[in-house]
Amino acid sequence: MTEPLLSVRDLHVHFATDDGVVKAVDGVSYDIGPGRTLGIVGESGSGKSVSSLTVMGLTRSKISRISGEIHFGGKDLLQASDDEMRHIRGEEIAMIFQDPLSSLHPFYRIGDQLVEAVQAHHKVSKAAALDKAVELLRLVGIPQPKDRVGGYPHEFSGGMRQRVMIAMALINEPKLLIADEPTTALDVTVQAQILELMIRLKAELNTSIVFITHDLGVVAEMADDIAVMYAGRIVEFGTKETIFENPQHPYTWGLLGSIPKLDANRDEPLIPVSGRPPSLINLPSGCSFHPRCPYVREAHKKVEPTLEPVNGDNEHHVACLLDAGVRGRIWDDLREGKRPEEARADVMAGEGAA
Amino acid sequence: MSDRLSGTAATDESRAAAHAGGGETLYEIRDLKKHFPLTSGMIFRKQVGAVHAVDGVSFDVKRGETLGLVGESGCGKSTTGRLLLRLLDPTSGSIKFEGEEIADIKPKQLIEFRRDAQMIFQDPYSSLNPRKTVGSIIGEPFSIHGMKTGEGERRKAVQELMDTVGLNPEHFNRYPHEFSGGQRQRIGVARAVALKPKLIIADEPVSALDVSIQAQVLNLLRELQRDLGLTLVFIAHDLSVVRHMCDRVAVMYLGKIVEMAGSDQLYGHPRHPYTGALMSAVPIADPKLAAVKKRQILAGDVPSPTNPPPACRFHTRCWKAQDICHQDEPMLEAKDGGNIAACHFPMTDAEVLERVPTSRHV
Numbered sequence: 001m002t003e004p005l006l007s008v009r010d011l012h013v014h015f016a017t018d019d020g021v022v023k024a025v026d027g028v029s030y031d032i033g034p035g036r037t038l039g040i041v042g043e044s045g046s047g048k049s050v051s052s053l054t055v056m057g058l059t060r061s062k063i064s065r066i067s068g069e070i071h072f073g074g075k076d077l078l079q080a081s082d083d084e085m086r087h088i089r090g091e092e093i094a095m096i097f098q099d100p101l102s103s104l105h106p107f108y109r110i111g112d113q114l115v116e117a118v119q120a121h122h123k124v125s126k127a128a129a130l131d132k133a134v135e136l137l138r139l140v141g142i143p144q145p146k147d148r149v150g151g152y153p154h155e156f157s158g159g160m161r162q163r164v165m166i167a168m169a170l171i172n173e174p175k176l177l178i179a180d181e182p183t184t185a186l187d188v189t190v191q192a193q194i195l196e197l198m199i200r201l202k203a204e205l206n207t208s209i210v211f212i213t214h215d216l217g218v219v220a221e222m223a224d225d226i227a228v229m230y231a232g233r234i235v236e237f238g239t240k241e242t243i244f245e246n247p248q249h250p251y252t253w254g255l256l257g258s259i260p261k262l263d264a265n266r267d268e269p270l271i272p273v274s275g276r277p278p279s280l281i282n283l284p285s286g287c288s289f290h291p292r293c294p295y296v297r298e299a300h301k302k303v304e305p306t307l308e309p310v311n312g313d314n315e316h317h318v319a320c321l322l323d324a325g326v327r328g329r330i331w332d333d334l335r336e337g338k339r340p341e342e343a344r345a346d347v348m349a350g351e352g353a354a
Numbered sequence: 355m356s357d358r359l360s361g362t363a364a365t366d367e368s369r370a371a372a373h374a375g376g377g378e379t380l381y382e383i384r385d386l387k388k389h390f391p392l393t394s395g396m397i398f399r400k401q402v403g404a405v406h407a408v409d410g411v412s413f414d415v416k417r418g419e420t421l422g423l424v425g426e427s428g429c430g431k432s433t434t435g436r437l438l439l440r441l442l443d444p445t446s447g448s449i450k451f452e453g454e455e456i457a458d459i460k461p462k463q464l465i466e467f468r469r470d471a472q473m474i475f476q477d478p479y480s481s482l483n484p485r486k487t488v489g490s491i492i493g494e495p496f497s498i499h500g501m502k503t504g505e506g507e508r509r510k511a512v513q514e515l516m517d518t519v520g521l522n523p524e525h526f527n528r529y530p531h532e533f534s535g536g537q538r539q540r541i542g543v544a545r546a547v548a549l550k551p552k553l554i555i556a557d558e559p560v561s562a563l564d565v566s567i568q569a570q571v572l573n574l575l576r577e578l579q580r581d582l583g584l585t586l587v588f589i590a591h592d593l594s595v596v597r598h599m600c601d602r603v604a605v606m607y608l609g610k611i612v613e614m615a616g617s618d619q620l621y622g623h624p625r626h627p628y629t630g631a632l633m634s635a636v637p638i639a640d641p642k643l644a645a646v647k648k649r650q651i652l653a654g655d656v657p658s659p660t661n662p663p664p665a666c667r668f669h670t671r672c673w674k675a676q677d678i679c680h681q682d683e684p685m686l687e688a689k690d691g692g693n694i695a696a697c698h699f700p701m702t703d704a705e706v707l708e709r710v711p712t713s714r715h716v
Contacts (some may be wrong), residue, residue: 043567189426189635192649192651193652214565217636254566255566269573
């Protein structure tokens with residue numbers, strides 16, 4: 001296996017608030033190889049954004065307590081000084097945010113903002129930087145880039161603004177791009193345009209991408225590997241194909257069952273995950289998914305699961321206390337369209353017989 | 355494949371006829387328009403133009419069905435929803451509810467009408483008054499309509515409602531901020547069903563919710579519809595959610611309906627190129643299926659509704675557009691397979707199969 005570009009080890013990000021310590025990220029580890037796309041999925045509050053903001057050094061503050069290691073380009077980013085981070089940010093690691101309207105400064109021309117991004121890292125003339133800006137705007141598919149470079153953000157539509165954001169992120173040719181819900185605020189047709197643009201650019205520039213989203217459809221189209229996060233931890237990690245065809249964690253099953261499928265029988269009700277996400281201040285004991293898990297056993301309320309390879313497969317990890325054979329039987333049942341209660345009853349009956 | 359599509363054409367047509375003729379009509383919308391004036395000048399305001407938000411839509415809603423309204427932002431679907439309840443006054447057109455015209459009735463009669471027709475809003479944060487308890491929010495429809503006036507009686511009614519929508523009735527005295535997004539949306543649902551309305555207009559009811567919570571609320575809406583015999587107008591931009599919820603779907607583009615059909619027909623064989631492009635754009639949570647389909651990507655953005663393109667409004671982005679599309683506006687008419695679409699060059703079965711992922715599964 002090639003050397004990973006980014007390697008996150010046992011990352012914890014806690015925030016001390018008046019109400020208590022919020023454990024936003026609680027022991028996350030992952031690697032991204034060069035040119036790969038990692039999709040991080042999870043609900044709001046699962047820690048997917050905070051873990052990525054921490055990679056960028058954007059969660060440093062008086063109230064945050066960060067521990068672990070983030071290896072990138074031979075350095076541990078958590079040990080880097082603010083000054084060093086400023087050099088890395090925008091130059092080697094860039095980020096695209098969800099809301100393109102609030103991420104662009106409304107008073108400055110698009111061109112000036114792009115020029116600033118170049119000049120922050122390179123000693124080049126304004127004219128040269130502006131040429132680069134026009135080139136990037138053309139690359140991301142903005143028509144008449146020479147004229148539009150003098151425009152203000154409000155003169156661009158939502159999709160066009162997101163293209164500008166992508167241009168700004170890529171202008172220094174970063175090795176890693178973090179995209180935090182980049183298409184959530186856009187219409188499906190525009191989303192399709194942006195996703196296609198990102199796929200094309202990734203192929204051209206060989207950038208690694210961390211793609212954060214709650215939309216399983218988007219992740220199915222964009223990612224090579226997928227990390228499913230729940231309550232500040234990764235509960236399942238694997239290639240895209242594995243996660244969709246052979247998911248092993250009850251929460252992943254829940255997510256897959258929650259979305260209406262375009263090819264499903266419309267009369268079937270959806271199978272939601274019951275309950276709601278836990279408070280990050282007061283995490284449930286043992287497996288933090290246990291209060292919502294249909295297959296929970298008494299022991300799971302006491303023991304914390306760790307990410308373990310599934311059947312010795314080093315590419316597929318899951319943090320679940322259920323026996324691998326049991327998980328396999330449940331997934332087979334769910335795939336046949338049985339409801340979680342039925343799957344649970346089947347497994348119980350099987351164990352009773354044994 | 356095309357045999358299969360044309361083979362079902364006859365039954366589809368009869369189905370189209372069925373929902374044109376059979377079934378009791380609850381709502382009858384004819385040539386509904388809403389133009390928002392654009393003005394200039396500080397003291398002497400004069401109108402310089404208008405945003406054609408809704409520009410002549412006609413459709414029927416049958417009792418007990420779920421009708422979906424879909425389209426991109428700015429297509430007029432939410433404005434249509436608000437016009438249907440007279441939360442906005444139409445510029446022109448007719449809205450008949452159970453045969454009675456409501457487009458121009460007086461406020462007093464409107465109150466009567468709204469006992470039968472309610473709304474669920476998109477944002478469960480801004481649609482609940484933060485200074486009122488949940489009990490008084492859900493009980494407010496009763497006080498507006500002077501029903502259940504006794505203290506104990508109203509409280510009991512509210513608690514029953516809370517129980518119906520899956521909220522703990524003991525949380526009667528809590529404030530909205532003490533609830534999560536999904537629970538707040540349940541409060542909105544309880545308020546909407548309080549008066550046992552005949553019709554509910556749900557404007558993007560699950561867009562602000564996480565997927566697992568979204569599924570809970572969708573299931574709730576379907577259960578309530580079944581139990582209370584509700585008619586639903588479901589406005590959303592998420593096509594998979596709309597397919598799951600709706601019996602019939604109308605697709606809007608720049609203030610007009612461009613295609614209307616039963617859900618299975620529409621998703622199985624869209625005829626309008628815009629519908630096809632919308633469906634082709636939906637990301638599919640299935641890597642295998644995603645790999646085989648050819649994506650139809652629409653270039654550009656939606657044109658401004660202030661100055662919509664002439665004739666067919668979609669011609670500026672349409673991959674099938676020809677000269678006639680710039681000159682003659684196509685009318686809504688029945689196409690192959692029973693879909694009602696406004697297009698000179700509707701998509702053929704072969705084009706549908708190539709581009710639309712859902713066509714393989716119907």
